[in-house]
Amino acid sequence: MSAEERREQTIRAAMAEFARSGFEGTSTAAIAERVGVSQPYLFRLFPSKRALFLAAAERCFDDMELAMREAAGGLYGAEALTAMGQRYRRILADDPTLLRFQLQIYAAAVDDPQLRALGNAKWAKLWRAIGELSGETPEEVMRFVSVGMLLNVLTAFDIPCDTGERLPNVLVEWSHHPHEVRAGSLAADRSSSSGESEPAAVAEQG
Numbered sequence: 001m002s003a004e005e006r007r008e009q010t011i012r013a014a015m016a017e018f019a020r021s022g023f024e025g026t027s028t029a030a031i032a033e034r035v036g037v038s039q040p041y042l043f044r045l046f047p048s049k050r051a052l053f054l055a056a057a058e059r060c061f062d063d064m065e066l067a068m069r070e071a072a073g074g075l076y077g078a079e080a081l082t083a084m085g086q087r088y089r090r091i092l093a094d095d096p097t098l099l100r101f102q103l104q105i106y107a108a109a110v111d112d113p114q115l116r117a118l119g120n121a122k123w124a125k126l127w128r129a130i131g132e133l134s135g136e137t138p139e140e141v142m143r144f145v146s147v148g149m150l151l152n153v154l155t156a157f158d159i160p161c162d163t164g165e166r167l168p169n170v171l172v173e174w175s176h177h178p179h180e181v182r183a184g185s186l187a188a189d190r191s192s193s194s195g196e197s198e199p200a201a202v203a204e205q206g
Contacts, residue, residue, distance in 0.1 A: 007045050007046075010037075010042065010045055010046070010052070011052070011056050012059075013031050013034040014026075014031050014052050014053070014055070014056040015059065015060060015097060015101050016034065016097055017031050017034060018053060018101055018104055019098075019100035019101035019104060020100065022104045022107065022108070023053050023104065026049070028042055028043070031052070053115075054114065054115060056101070057101075057105045057118060057119070058118060060101055060102065060105065061119070061122035061123070061126060062122075063098070064098075064126060065122075065125065065126050067087055067088070067091060068084045068088075068126070068129060068130060068133065069129065069133065070087070071084045071087035072133040072134065076133075076135050077134060077135055077136060080133050080136075081134050081136060081140070081144050084130065084133070084134075084144070085144065085147070085148070088151065089151065089161075092151060092155045099156065102152065103152070103156065105119065106119075130145065159171070159174060160174050
């Protein structure tokens with residue numbers, strides 16, 4: 001395995017370990033063990049644990065942008081936003097590491113100016129990409145991203161996370177009966193049968 005391949009493997013292993021234990025709680029020994037290399041070799045690839053965390057954070061944002069570009073494909077407008085929203089939902093459902101690591105990045109950035117600067121630049125790039133891929137207005141892009149952040153919270157707390165027009169009504173019922181309402185509840189069914197309109201951002205994520 002080349003050094004570049006080993007570097008890529010190390011970043012992926014770091015993402016998994018940091019996602020589980022955060023920056024402070026993760027040891028380079030655990031990352032090295034996951035990769036199958038010695039700690040001295042790990043430090044030949046990355047000079048410090050912080051450098052590795054920054055590289056992993058950068059890869060996390062890059063992966064997200066790539067996923068959005070792949071999902072949008074040749075689509076445009078609302079169809080592109082819908083496709084990107086559906087891809088993000090699948091990622092949250094299929095890859096809990098991504099959400100965990102996102103949350104760890106946000107937490108660490110509060111006290112880390114360099115990580116904040118990285119996140120600032122990567123979020124700006126992702127924001128531009130969503131706008132360029134969809135061709136939608138700044139308001140629609142903001143609503144789309146806002147719903148994505150809402151989905152992070154819903155997923156983290158195991159809150160009902162239905163799709164499209166069902167979501168607002170499911171959340172209303174859940175807010176009155178936490179731990180009892182699940183996706184596909186009667187509130188969502190009533191919404192569909194009554195013909196209530198859906199907020200644009202929620203429709204895009206459906």
